[in-house]
Amino acid sequence: MKENIFDKFMSQKTLFKNKEILRHDHRPNHLPHRNTEVEKMSYNLWEALKGHIPSNMTVYGVTGAGKTAVTDYICHHLKVKGEAIGRQVESIMVNCRQIDTQYRVLTHIGNMLLEDYENEEIPFTGWPTDRVFKELVRRMDARGGVFIVVLDEIDHLVRKAGDDLLYNLTSLNSSLKSARACVIGISNDLKFTDFLDPRVRSRLGQLDVLFRPYDAEQLQDILRKRADLALEADVVGPGVIELCAALAAQEHGDARCALDLLRISTEKAEFAGELRVNQGHVRAAQSQVEADQMNPVLATLPTQQKLVLAAILLNEKNGLRNVPTGQVYDIYRQACQHIRQNPLTQRRISGLISNLDMLGLITARTVSKGRYGRSKEINSCIPANVNPVEIMTAAEEDLASVFNSAYKHQSSL
DNA sequence: AATCCACAGGAAGCCCGGGAAC
DNA sequence: GTTCCCGGGCTTCCTGTGGATT
Numbered sequence: 001m002k003e004n005i006f007d008k009f010m011s012q013k014t015l016f017k018n019k020e021i022l023r024h025d026h027r028p029n030h031l032p033h034r035n036t037e038v039e040k041m042s043y044n045l046w047e048a049l050k051g052h053i054p055s056n057m058t059v060y061g062v063t064g065a066g067k068t069a070v071t072d073y074i075c076h077h078l079k080v081k082g083e084a085i086g087r088q089v090e091s092i093m094v095n096c097r098q099i100d101t102q103y104r105v106l107t108h109i110g111n112m113l114l115e116d117y118e119n120e121e122i123p124f125t126g127w128p129t130d131r132v133f134k135e136l137v138r139r140m141d142a143r144g145g146v147f148i149v150v151l152d153e154i155d156h157l158v159r160k161a162g163d164d165l166l167y168n169l170t171s172l173n174s175s176l177k178s179a180r181a182c183v184i185g186i187s188n189d190l191k192f193t194d195f196l197d198p199r200v201r202s203r204l205g206q207l208d209v210l211f212r213p214y215d216a217e218q219l220q221d222i223l224r225k226r227a228d229l230a231l232e233a234d235v236v237g238p239g240v241i242e243l244c245a246a247l248a249a250q251e252h253g254d255a256r257c258a259l260d261l262l263r264i265s266t267e268k269a270e271f272a273g274e275l276r277v278n279q280g281h282v283r284a285a286q287s288q289v290e291a292d293q294m295n296p297v298l299a300t301l302p303t304q305q306k307l308v309l310a311a312i313l314l315n316e317k318n319g320l321r322n323v324p325t326g327q328v329y330d331i332y333r334q335a336c337q338h339i340r341q342n343p344l345t346q347r348r349i350s351g352l353i354s355n356l357d358m359l360g361l362i363t364a365r366t367v368s369k370g371r372y373g374r375s376k377e378i379n380s381c382i383p384a385n386v387n388p389v390e391i392m393t394a395a396e397e398d399l400a401s402v403f404n405s406a407y408k409h410q411s412s413l
Numbered sequence: 414a415a416t417c418c419a420c421a422g423g424a425a426g427c428c429c430g431g432g433a434a435c
Numbered sequence: 436g437t438t439c440c441c442g443g444g445c446t447t448c449c450t451g452t453g454g455a456t457t
Contacts, residue, residue, distance in 0.1 A: 123432060
């Protein structure tokens, strides 16, 4: 029989029973250590089953604290119960990191409510916003029932697009005739309501739910429960769960991170043909998790952003830390000259630097040096096992030449 | 206490691409 | 074809500011 490249994997023993369970988008049947939150939110949403309007809610907590999972879980149960007792409750989840303008959010919600017999999708551009809003109201009324609109990462939307959308959504009920709506905002940032109009703030924050980060013990518990379901017996070596939990607890108690660590370390053990995961695999997984988060971001950066980051990296290559904006801008201009591009204004670069900061590729801290002005201290925070030059220049030869000549030039000084 | 640096970052407006409606 | 709308990228202009220096 002909040999196939997959043969060796087919015969290899797998350590997973069900890998899906370790992915963070998996919806478990039980959410440990979140009983209070589940209780508080579901008590409020119970109103929907009675046909009333639940209070709008704002859900706060750091990433990986279970906000999205809990909300999703409750909405699912709500829908099921609603079907059982003949009350229509529908939830619509919008991730405001991907869908981040008023128009797009409204369009997204509207298109989720598309009836089978209708085929008119709201176009992604072209309509006036108020028309999209009217259409949304019409569709909601046509369906009837209670709608739970969940805006995940709402802080991102507010920072970017302001609070017009929230104003409109929280006053939906005055436009609706037969349907009812309630808004749940999920935020990583406790203070995002500072940006809101007071009216919107009071309407959206009728009920606040705070998710505290998991501590190391709770994370261990979560990992054990998931590992029992996801992995074969006796696969997890001594101290592995504890280490995953401890590393994730350092990262502000991020359960997502803990699950990723466990999954990737198991993959590493499996790949190495070993029958047990040990702490070494976890360490290896940790650096891979960091790289996996960073690489796609680096690769898809627009050219101008790459040039700015390149300028920062060049400074650092030269042994400089805490570089001010003006100096980054100088190097950036030289880089532009080198590849014969028109440089953007300093105002724009200042914005791009803030962007890079938000993406977590650099840290930019505003400091005042007294008489010598106010600027930022800019440092890259790319982990040692990531090679930014390689990733950024992969698709752009021009950029490669910036790095090459600049490195030569600077080292000859 | 006043001054002043080197920016931060808000506001307004321009231009472009993409689309709808008439 | 023209006129409207939205969103993104960008520029121009502007005001604000923390703290060392005068």
